[in-house]
Amino acid sequence: MAEPGTEPERGREPVTAEAVLRELRLFELRCQGEEVPDKLVELCLSHGLGPVALANELLAFVTSKDLEPQLTPEGLDAFEHEVLAKRGRRGRDERRGLPHDIHSLQELLSEEQEDELLDAYATPSKGSQKRSNSTPETPRPKRAPSSRSPYGLFSPGSFSPSVTPSQKYSSRGGRGEVVASFGSEPGPAWRGRGGCSVRVFGNGLGKPYKFMFQKALDVREVLASRVEELGEVLRRHHGLDGFSSTALPAQEPVTVLGHIGCDGNGRLNPQSVLLLGDREHSGGAPVPLDLSELQEYSLFPGQVLAVEGTNSTGRRLVVSRLYEGVPLPFHSPTEPMAEQRMVLVACGPFTPSDGVAFEPLSDLLELVGRERPDVLLLFGPFLDAKHEQVEQSCQLPGSFSDVFRLCLRTIVEGTRSAGCQLVLVPSLRDVCHDFVYPQPPFPCQDLPKEDRARVLLVSEPCTLDIDGVVFGLSSTDLLLHLGAEEISSSSGISDRFTRILRHVLTQRSFYPLYPPSEELNVDLEALAAFAALPVTPDVLVTPSELRFFIKDVLGCVCINPGRLTKGRTGGTYGRLLLRRDRAGDRAGDNGDRAGDSAGDTPGDTPRDTPRSSPCVAAQVVRI
Secondary structure (H helix, E strand, C coil): CCCCCCCCCCCCCCHHHHHHHHHHHCCCCCEEECCHHHHHHHHHHHCCCCCHHHHHHHHHHHHHCCCEEEEEEHHHHHHHHHHHHHHHHHHHHHCCCCCHHHHHHHHHHHHHHHHHHCCCCCCCHHHHHHHHHHCCCCCCCCCCCCCCHHHCCECCCEEECCCCCHHHHHCCCCCCCCEEEECCCHHHHHHCCCCCCEECCCCCCCCCCCCCCCCCHHHHHHHHHHHHHHHHHHHHHHHHCCEEEEEEECEEEEEEEEEECCCCCCCCCCCCEEEECCCHHHHHCCEEEECCCCCCEEEEECEEEEEEEEEECCEEEEEEEEEECCCCCEEECCCCCCEEEEEEEECCCCCCCCCCCCCCHHHHHHHHHHCCEEEEEEECCCCEEECCCHHHHHHHCCHHHHHHHHHHHHHHHHHHHHEEEEEEEECCCCCCCCCCECCCCCCCCCCHHHHHHCCEECCEEEEEECEEEEECCCCCCHHHHHHHEEEEECCCCCCCHHHHHHHHHHEEEHHHHHHHCCCCEEEEHHHHCCEEEECECEEEEEECCCCCCCEECCEEEEEECCCCCCCCCCEEEEEECCCCCCCCCCCCHHHHHCCCCCCCCCCCCCCCCCCCCCCEEEEEEEE
C-alpha cells in the first residue's frame, strides 16, 4: 500500500539532470546558470520528489508569483523556502496522528514550540502568510500605487479599466510569429468567406441546474454504469468471451473488467495500482495489480479497461495484457461544405497579471477585424478568479458583474463589423459564473437582438457542428490534470500529450479522471449526461497552461492554442482552416486507428479507406 505523501515516481525513474530538464521544457521553464541543474537534482533527492512532481511544483510557484519562466539559484532558494519547506511541515502534521515513541513525541513537542514562538511575533490571521511571502530571502515585491482614478478610462468606448497599461505586454516581441503549425496553406488563405452555420451537436447543457446535492448511491450508480457501458464496447471490439471476478483465485489467465484506482491517498504509482471490479461480475471488489510483466502501459485513476492476468491467491492480479478503450466513430455529414472556413480560437485570461487593462483583448479584436474569420471561439476566463486584483476586489473599478458585462459587450460589439459567428465558452475560473463542472452557458439577457443570431453561448464542455465539421471544446485544463496523475512505462508513445489525448478519445469523455482534480467541483450525474463525447470530434480544442501544440491523434486534430496572456506578457492564439471537397469523404478511418470498429453496434466493421481530415491546416500564433 502506498504511503500518503510519498512520491510515486521515486522507484520508477532515476532522478537525473536530463530527466528534470526534459520535464521543465514541457512547461517552458528555462534554467539560467550552470549550477541550476545540479540544484534541481539536489531538491529532488532531498525532498523525495520525482522530475514530474518537481516540474509541477515549480510551475505552480512561478505562476502564482508572476515570475519569469527562468530558474535562477536565488529563485530556487526561495522556492525551497516557501514551497518545499511547507510540504515537509505538512508531512510532519500527518505524522502527528500516528502512534509515537518517546523520541518521536519529543520531536513533535519541539516543532510545536517552534511554531508557537514564530506565531508570537505575527498577527494570528496573517502571520503565516507574512512569513512565507515576505522574508529576507524573498522580499515582497513593491507596487507603485496608481496616481489616477481608474474610472476615467473605464468606459464602453475604451475598455481599459487599468490606469497604467502593462509595460511588459506593450514591449513584447515576436508579434504574429507562427510557433506551431499543422498542414500548409498560403497566407491569403487565412481569411473567412462568411455565411457559416454553427450549432450545438448532440445533447448540450442549455441552462443552469441544481448542484451540490449528490448522494453516494447516485455517484456509485454513475460510476458502475460507465464501467458497464465501456466494458461492453471492449468485449465486442476485442472479441472477449466474458469477464471474471476480481476476488476469485485463478491459476489460469482470466480477464476482468473495472476502473483504475489507487490504494492510498497519494498519487498513483506502479506499486499502488488497484483495479476496482465491475458491479456485475466482481461486485466492485478491488484487486491490486502487478505490472512487472508489462512492457508498456499508460494508466490514470478512473480509466476503464479490461485486464488479463493470473490471480493465483485471489489477492493480487499479475497482469499480462491490457485491453484499453476504443474511440467512437466520426460524424459523417450528408451535405458538402459550401466553401472553405476559417476558425479563430483564443483562450483567456484576456488581461495581463499586473493590471486589468484588456489590451490583449483589444489586439485580438483588431485582428478579427483584419482577418474576418468565419467563426471566433473564445474560451474563458473572461474575468479571472485567480487574478490578483480580482482577489483584492477593492482595486476593481466596479463590481465583478459590471466588469464582466462590459467585457462581453465589448467582445460582441467589437466583432459585429466582421460579421463572424461568435461562440463563448465559460470557464470554472470565471468569477461571475457557476462554479460547477459541467458548467452551464452564460446568461444572455443583455445580448442585443441584432446579435442573437450570430452569438452562441455554450456550456463547458460542449460539442459544436461548424458546417458539418465537429468540434470538441473544453476550457478546463484536462491536460494538466490528467498529466499530473498519469503513469506510464516504456510506452510506444513517448509524447505525454499524445497519450493523454488518446485517453480522452478512447474513454469517450471530456473528463475521464476520477477522483477529479481538487480544483474542480464536479457533478458526476451531469458529467455522465453532458460531458460524454457523442462522436469522435474532427477537431478537439483543449486550452492549457502547458506548452501549445497541434497534433493528429487517432484522426482527430487536437490543438492547445495556449492562453492569450502568459503572466505579464502576451501569449498565443490559434487558427484553423476547414475544407471538405464532398460529403462523406470522412467515412474512412485514419491509419492509427488500427482498423478500429467503434463497437457500438453489431454491424460495425473495420474501415480500410484512409480518412481525410476536414482540418487541412492549423497554426498557433503569438498575439
